[in-house]
Structure formats: structure tokens, C-alpha cells
């Protein structure tokens with residue numbers, strides 16, 4: 173009986189805000205009420221612009237596979253990293269940013285103290301077990317005024333949140349289905365990355381983690 177009560181309370185808990193920087197936060201479970209509409213919107217985007225492997229300028233293949241939606245999509249190849257209005261796989265504009273992505277991004281940014289966030293670029297990463305994202309800064313955007321909103325779905329991940337030099341120490345933060353990380357302002361250019369995803373099975377997404385990162389790039 174007691175255990176049942178605890179389980180129910182857990183499900184009903186409002187999302188919690190954890191501080192990881194002066195202007196960096198994890199919003200636990202914030203995306204859960206939006207999960208169905210996110211999944212539906214995601215499926216629509218991926219039908220048009222499927223996940224694909226990308227090359228780094230150094231000639232390596234990224235272990236996460238990527239897609240994008242919105243006015244600008246982030247791409248990488250031997251010529252460098254950049255935002256482009258055109259999906260190079262199809263030579264057509266990226267799929268439109270779904271309304272659910274925009275609304276959730278604005279709500280999450282607002283909850284973290286960044287009002288009126290209107291992203292124009294949404295990068296979608298899928299990680300199979302073993303895939304990772306090396307420490308990097310998000311700095312291909314035209315301005316760093318707007319925050320980054322990063323939604324985690326599926327298998328858990330360990331997110332690294334570091335300093336302003338690659339060699340700075342990092343916090344290791346476990347992220348679960350429905351968690352959102354928001355960072356901006358004085359923390360906007362912090363190095364961040366994802367450690368190799370551990371094998372597992374998620375009831376909604378199976379053997380993968382999906383990350384949706386929303387930015388104002390143009």
C-alpha cells in the first residue's frame with residue numbers, strides 16, 4: 173500500500189528545477205506532459221528529413237545521427253560546421269518547426285528565466301548505445317543572446333556540463349526521458365557533451381536516445 177502511494181505521488185510530482193550554473197538549469201520531467209505531441213511531430217519531421225550520419229571537418233563520422241527542422245538546420249561535412257536553410261540530403265528546405273516544439277521550447281526557456289525564446293533552428297540527434305557527443309561549445313549561431321533548450325527522450329544519458337575551456341572540469345548530470353536542460357546568458361558558451369549511451373531499452377523509444385536541441389541561430 174505504502175509503495176503504491178509513493179509511486180502515485182512520484183507520477184504526480186511537478187517538474188523540478190535543478191541549478192547547474194548561474195543561468196543553467198535542468199528541468200526534470202518538464203517535457204513529459206508534451207511527450208505524445210512531441211513524438212507525433214518528430215515522426216512527421218523524420219519522414220521528410222531522416223536521420224543521417226555526418227562527417228566532421230576532420231574526416232570522422234559522428235556517432236550520433238542527425239536531422240533538423242526549422243528555418244535553419246545544423247550540418248557538418250569536410251568543409252566545416254554550419255547552419256543551412258537547405259537539407260543537403262534532399263536539396264530542399266528543412267521541414268517546418270512543429271508548433272509543439274516551439275511551444276515547449278518557449279515554455280521551458282521561460283521556466284528557466286529566458287522569456288520570449290523563439291528558436292529558428294532545431295537539431296535532432298539519435299544516439300544508439302555507444303554513441304556519444306564530444307565536448308563542444310555551441311557557437312555557430314549569429315548571436316549568443318538566446319539560450320539553448322535541449323530536450324532528452326528515450327534512454328538515459330550522462331550530460332557533461334563544463335566551463336569555457338575544453339579542459340575545464342565538467343559536472344556529470346544524468347538525464348532521463350522528459351528532462352530539459354536550458355542554459356544561456358553567462359553560461360551560454362559552456363562546453364558540453366554526452367558520454368557514451370549505455371545499452372538498454374526504453375518503453376517508448378526502444379534502444380535509442382533522442383535529443384532535440386532548439387536554438388536561435390539566424
Ligand SMILES: O=C(O)CCC(=O)C(=O)O
Pocket residue numbers: 295297305310322329331364365366383385
Ligand atoms: O544530446 C545532448 O544532450 C546534447 C546535444 C548537443 O550538445 C548538441 O547537439 O550540440
